[in-house]
Amino acid sequence: KQEVTQIPAALSVPEGENLVLNCSFTDSAIYNLQWFRQDPGKGLTSLLLIQSSQREQTSGRLNASLDKSSGRSTLYIAASQPGDSATYLCAPGSNDYKLSFGAGTTVTVRA
């Protein structure tokens, strides 16, 4: 069974700082890995999808890296803004397309 750990559990930074969110998973036989954002009481918004053959993926201020062999992914958010405050979830996907979720990192960006 895939176990996903996200560190830190919570993060509070002043506006403008760069954010580094870490994710580790126990089974390296993944098909892909997604990062999601969840606002309180809401559904999930897909941020980035990394295929198992890729090392990183970028979208705007977001960059995610993947080291499949060591079971790690890192999400970088540059120049954080108060609107980035949310919970960020890491979800490696298996070959049968099922996602396993970490507990998330709750980010607060202070204005």
Add this chain to the structure above:
Amino acid sequence: SAVISQKPSRDICQRGTSLTIQCQVDSQVTMMFWYRQQPGQSLTLIATANQGSEATYESGFVIDKFPISRPNLTFSTLTVSNMSPEDSSIYLCSVEEGASTEAFFGQGTRLTVV
């Protein structure tokens, strides 16, 4: 990307009753899933909704408690049966599409059982 509509968005239900949650997708998709997010927890997969056949349930979830229908490639329902306060959670529908199998989620149904 797929647009997913879930109904209802929230409900408060009496224990012992059942609630059916609907998930409508704006395009045909092969893979549809139902997840549960208990208060303060992350998401747990309940089942894969298979079109034209019975859903495939994950360990700890059974059809009698969470019956699922998938009549076509754009629609699915999840019923939470004989509810108890422990069923209070957010229930989310998810689809995966394209060769990349990127997953998209509905906005969720917040269920409170009293």
